[in-house]
Amino acid sequence: MAHIVGAITTSHVPAIGRAIAKDLQNDSYWKPFFDGFPPVRQWLSEVKPDVAVVIYNDHGLNFFLDKMPTFSVGAAPSYRNADEGWGLADMAPFQGNQDLSWHLINSLVNDEFDITTCQEMLVDHAFCLPMALLWPDADARGSWPVTTVPVCLNTVQFPLPTAVRCYKLGEAIGRAVASWDSDARVVIIGTGGLSHQLDGQRAGFINKQFDLQFMDSLVRDPAWPTRFSIHELVEKVGTQGIELLMWLTTRAAMPGPARLLHSNYHIPISNTAAGLMLMEPAA
Numbered sequence: 325m326a327h328i329v330g331a332i333t334t335s336h337v338p339a340i341g342r343a344i345a346k347d348l349q350n351d352s353y354w355k356p357f358f359d360g361f362p363p364v365r366q367w368l369s370e371v372k373p374d375v376a377v378v379i380y381n382d383h384g385l386n387f388f389l390d391k392m393p394t395f396s397v398g399a400a401p402s403y404r405n406a407d408e409g410w411g412l413a414d415m416a417p418f419q420g421n422q423d424l425s426w427h428l429i430n431s432l433v434n435d436e437f438d439i440t441t442c443q444e445m446l447v448d449h450a451f452c453l454p455m456a457l458l459w460p461d462a463d464a465r466g467s468w469p470v471t472t473v474p475v476c477l478n479t480v481q482f483p484l485p486t487a488v489r490c491y492k493l494g495e496a497i498g499r500a501v502a503s504w505d506s507d508a509r510v511v512i513i514g515t516g517g518l519s520h521q522l523d524g525q526r527a528g529f530i531n532k533q534f535d536l537q538f539m540d541s542l543v544r545d546p547a548w549p550t551r552f553s554i555h556e557l558v559e560k561v562g563t564q565g566i567e568l569l570m571w572l573t574t575r576a577a578m579p580g581p582a583r584l585l586h587s588n589y590h591i592p593i594s595n596t597a598a599g600l601m602l603m604e605p606a607a
């Protein structure tokens with residue numbers, strides 16, 4: 325049976341793509357952010373996962389406000405990105421893992437999650453930039469070292485799924501991977517957050533105290549964030565900071581206690597509190 329080797333959570337901000345394109349990793353603004361990644365890359369090079377389940381939110385590239393599934397799963401042979409308006413270059417296509425996609429889809433539907441199945445799917449900055457941060461040489465090489473299964477959560481248009489629901493989705497993803505008839509090593513990657521708000525009266529809002537408490541909870545008490553309603557979470561972390569639901573889902577996909585191997589937190593990257601965590605099953 326397949327095995328979840330670890331969980332990685334990271335922020336995604338389009339400006340990261342421009343910084344990579346302009347080779348600004350050692351620039352004083354960017355260095356504290358990019359310096360978070362080498363330990364995670366080292367771990368990836370040792371653990372060598374075969375498949376990445378990437379849990380993220382689409383920002384209007386694949387889904388727009390007219391049709392917005394709460395949860396969706398990709399089942400395509402490969403995934404491309406496209407211009408979202410941020411001026412980011414296209415990346416090498418991401419190879420899908422259709423066997424895991426269909427197993428996950430069957431398993432989630434059987435587990436009472438009414439997901440949207442996407443046999444074609446464009447992946448936006450929230451999927452592509454974390455991949456480029458984790459495997460920085462892959463795009464230039466033209467191929468990625470893992471096959472992928474995109475899992476999208478709606479965090480952009482109300483009503484949003486509750487933290488409780490996202491936690492249960494994560495648990496169901498974990499059960500699906502564990503029951504997949506494969507000897508693959510699977511890493512769960514969650515992208516988004518931490519606190520940020522891009523518009524309105526609170527534009528620029530960041531809540532370091534809550535972010536750090538949230539990161540700590542994922543290791544010590546992962547169900548802790550489920551005590552908050554969506555509106556309470558938006559109040560605490562901002563309208564876009566609600567993307568931390570992807571971190572919660574990712575952590576819940578890894579059953580049992582977790583060991584924190586690495587973390588980083590840096591304010592701000594663009595308008596966002598940028599966080600990074602690498603966790604492994606403790607058992």
Ligand code: DHB
Pocket residue numbers: 336337338339383516517520522564567593594595596
């Ligand atoms: C920013 C953050 C995001 O999560 C996003 O999707 C787009 C932009 C930002 O801080 O600029």
Ligand code: FE
Pocket residue numbers: 336383450516517564567
């Ligand atoms: Fe975002």
